[in-house]
Every structure is written in structure tokens, then in C-alpha cells.
Amino acid sequence: MITKFIKRILRRDPMVKHTQANNTGAPKRIPKKAHHIDPHLLSKNAVKVTNTLQQAGYEAFIVGGAVRDLALGISPKDFDVATNATPDQVQKLFRKARLIGRRFQIVHVTFFGKGHPEIIEVSTFRALLDKAGDHVAESGQILRDNVWGSQGEDAARRDFTINAMYYNPSSETILDYHGGMADMQKKTLRMIGDPAKRYREDPVRMLRAIRFAAKTGFQLDGATRESIAKLGKLLNDVPSTRLFDEILKLLMSGYSWAAIQGLKEAGLHHGLLPLLDHILDDGEDSKGANHFVKLALANTDQRIQSGKSVSAGFLFATLLWPDLLKNWRANTAKGMTNIPALHDAMDDTIATQSNSVTIQRRFESDMREIWAMQPRFERRVGRYPSRLIESPRFRAGYDFMLLRCATGELNPAVGQWWTDFIAADPAGQDALMISVKSEPSNGSNTTKRRRRRKPKSIMPPESAAS
Ligand code: ATP
Ligand code: MG
Numbered sequence: 001m002i003t004k005f006i007k008r009i010l011r012r013d014p015m016v017k018h019t020q021a022n023n024t025g026a027p028k029r030i031p032k033k034a035h036h037i038d039p040h041l042l043s044k045n046a047v048k049v050t051n052t053l054q055q056a057g058y059e060a061f062i063v064g065g066a067v068r069d070l071a072l073g074i075s076p077k078d079f080d081v082a083t084n085a086t087p088d089q090v091q092k093l094f095r096k097a098r099l100i101g102r103r104f105q106i107v108h109v110t111f112f113g114k115g116h117p118e119i120i121e122v123s124t125f126r127a128l129l130d131k132a133g134d135h136v137a138e139s140g141q142i143l144r145d146n147v148w149g150s151q152g153e154d155a156a157r158r159d160f161t162i163n164a165m166y167y168n169p170s171s172e173t174i175l176d177y178h179g180g181m182a183d184m185q186k187k188t189l190r191m192i193g194d195p196a197k198r199y200r201e202d203p204v205r206m207l208r209a210i211r212f213a214a215k216t217g218f219q220l221d222g223a224t225r226e227s228i229a230k231l232g233k234l235l236n237d238v239p240s241t242r243l244f245d246e247i248l249k250l251l252m253s254g255y256s257w258a259a260i261q262g263l264k265e266a267g268l269h270h271g272l273l274p275l276l277d278h279i280l281d282d283g284e285d286s287k288g289a290n291h292f293v294k295l296a297l298a299n300t301d302q303r304i305q306s307g308k309s310v311s312a313g314f315l316f317a318t319l320l321w322p323d324l325l326k327n328w329r330a331n332t333a334k335g336m337t338n339i340p341a342l343h344d345a346m347d348d349t350i351a352t353q354s355n356s357v358t359i360q361r362r363f364e365s366d367m368r369e370i371w372a373m374q375p376r377f378e379r380r381v382g383r384y385p386s387r388l389i390e391s392p393r394f395r396a397g398y399d400f401m402l403l404r405c406a407t408g409e410l411n412p413a414v415g416q417w418w419t420d421f422i423a424a425d426p427a428g429q430d431a432l433m434i435s436v437k438s439e440p441s442n443g444s445n446t447t448k449r450r451r452r453r454k455p456k457s458i459m460p461p462e463s464a465a466s
Pocket of ligand 1: 063064065066077078080157158159160163164202204205249
């Protein structure tokens, strides 16, 4: 889809020259007929914000990723506004406006409509680092950032040229300070300024580079790519919570598999998620895990691209499942009974993960619930199935179980049985339970025979991904 729009722009747009704009000079003005932004893709609330600010005498533009996405013909997932009004001045103009952040003080303007409330993030133009000199650490990292500047300075502080365009909905004009539109036509992701310096200021920009390249299908410009290879280790200094947020964005981008391949090519995957180390290291013994995770990510990408929601807990549960399975099997091999072995394995898996990037607690409890539910899908007689359906997280556990069936880790007949069970009326459900009793003993990993001998102990699946 993105490629289609780029082709369209290239075909119809003789007005934008393939030249690099002067970094410090006046911006290039790109009129409506040269950018083809479809006004229907604009958020009405974002336009309300720019109009209100402009009517109060300030400058105001839609900025950043929203302009990039609009110019690519895709619907932005959120809208940011940049203005020369200070946060206090912004706050006074809107009924539901909240000042947030310390390092980057911004205003969240909230609109309540029919669906979810929409938050428009409004930030004030920021000064260049030289002006904020005493806010920079010895390592080059930015510490505090509330020094206001001109729009040109604000543009120079942004990360990539395609993320530094300002769109004025009233005039339908884009102001392009760094040749973002030309780079877009060349399908190039280029860091503004000296990439090495910019990555040192904020190492997370390396992960952003990979994410945007995956999302747009653009190539990283030479220096933008080469500096990553040299500076990747700086990610170790980034606080774990920020790293987690960025990894989550990467996995939820709708292009997670491409992004993970990008991380691998850039040599950035080590230490971010233990699982990525396994799956990206192409070893023979990681094949099963690779298959499971690839399927899970393809599934996630598909859902996100078709506008469906994905729970982060579910996603991390899938990413860490192969690791968990390995620990679970090791525990049972040591003689632990099955359910305690599973719970012990969960603790181990989560602890190993926390050594690099800590998964937030609320996601962790979702993961645990999804995992703990898995052996219960194999009990398909008596009151067990109806009780399982009543669990609040049943749907997530069920989807997860279907994924295991799709990779062959679990007998697909079990997944089909549950799909039928959910759809059946009480008589149909009884019939399905009777059918389990007559299943051949190799029909699934759970058999009546095994359950009778050891009611609470269903073994970890033998054929599972490892
Ligand atoms: P998306 O929202 O689709 O993930 P985005 O480009 O809008 O992408 P945001 O994190 O919402 O990303 O940031 C908005 C804008 O702020 C960016 O487009 C960029 O101009 C600027 N920005 C964000 N993070 C950084 C950073 N770490 N360094 C420099 N500029 C940044
Ligand atoms: Mg954004």
C-alpha cells in the first residue's frame, strides 16, 4: 500500500526536487498539489487544535509521524501538534488540557467523542542543544529539554528528515526543513545532522530507525545505518522502561517480523529480549521456536494492519513461550510434577527476561494467566471445559492455544474441539465431551487414560517447539 502511494507521488509530482534542503535555512514550502495529503485522513480534533491556536494568534502545525504517514497516504495512529505557544498558553485555550512531562513538557488535549477519547499531543517548538547546553550530560545524552526555540530549531532536533515536516491544515501546505519529501520519494530514511552524534544523544533513535524502515519499507541512508553498527552497545545505558516502551512499539507496529529482521541485520537484537537471541540465531535447535514466534508475529501484524487490537500480554506470552516450554520440560525431567513445574518455569522465564528488559507488571500477569491456562485446554471432560470458558482471560488463552495447534505443537484436533465446544448448545457440548472419551489414545496429548491415572498432571507437550 505504501509503495503504491509513493509511486503515485513520484508519478504526479514534478514540483518536489530531489535535493537536500538547507538544514538551517528557510523551509521548502510544499503546496497541496505536490503532497496529495487526503484531508479525510486528518483527525478533526487535531485540526480543531491547530485552528484554535492559530485563531489565538499562534503558529500551529500537525507535525512528525502524522505528516509522514499522511504524505504516504496512510491513516496516522495519533496526531502531534507543534506550536510557538508555551505549554501554559496552550493549556489556557482548551477545556480538557493537561500539562505533562518534565524533560519534555507537553500538553495533552483530550477530546471525548463516540469511540475512545482522542488525545492530541501539543508541544512547543524547542531550541537547539547548544542553547540548552547545560542540560547535556558528558555522554552526550540530553537531560532536560524545556528551552523554547524557533520552528527551524525544533525541526533540527527531530530524528529523521521524514519526521520533520510541518503541515498546516488551514493552508494545506507542508513546511519541509530537511528534505523530508525528497527523501520520501527516494524511499530513504535519513537522520537529521550527524547520525553518530544524534544516536549518542539518544540511543533509542537506533531502534526507531529500524522500526520506521520496517514500517515504510525505506532503506536507511548510508551513515544513518553505519553508525548503528558502531553504537548499538549504547542501548545498554537506556533505562529499561524506555527500552520496553520502544520494543513494544516495534512489536505493535504492524511490521514486527520485518522489524525483527532489521534488528538482526543491524546487530541490535542481542540483549533486548532473550527470545530474540534464540530465534534470530538461526541454529538448528531454534527452528521450532522460530516457527512459533514467526507465526505469532505474522498473526499480530495481520491483526494490527486490519485495525484489530492486540494485547501486549498476549504478544509477550507468545514471544517467551518457547523459552518457557524448555524450562517446563527441564523441570518435569528433573521429576517435578507438571503444574508446579509449569509455574516454576514461568518464574524462571520471567526472571531471565527481566535481566534485560523488564516487562511491565500488568502485562506479566496477563502472560501468566495465558500460560497457566494451557494445560487446562487438555481437560475436556466433566465440568472442566465450562469452568475454563468462564475465566476472564479465556479468549486470549484460547487464541494462544490455537496458535500452538497451528504450529503442530498441540494436536489441531484439540483446537477444533474447543472451537466446536464454544459454538455448541449444552446438548452439543455433552456430545463433544463423550467424543473425547472415545478418542484414540494418540488423538491428543491428553487422553482419558492419562487423566485417570494422574488427574492433575498433564505433561508438557512432547512435540513442542524448543
Ligand atoms: P509513530 O507515532 O507512528 O510511532 P512518530 O514519528 O509519530 O511515529 P512519535 O514517538 O509519536 O513518533 O514522535 C513524534 C515525533 O517526535 C517524531 O516524528 C519525531 O519528529 C519526534 N521524535 C520522537 N522521538 C524522538 C527522538 N527520540 N529523537 C528525536 N525526535 C524524536
Ligand atoms: Mg506519533
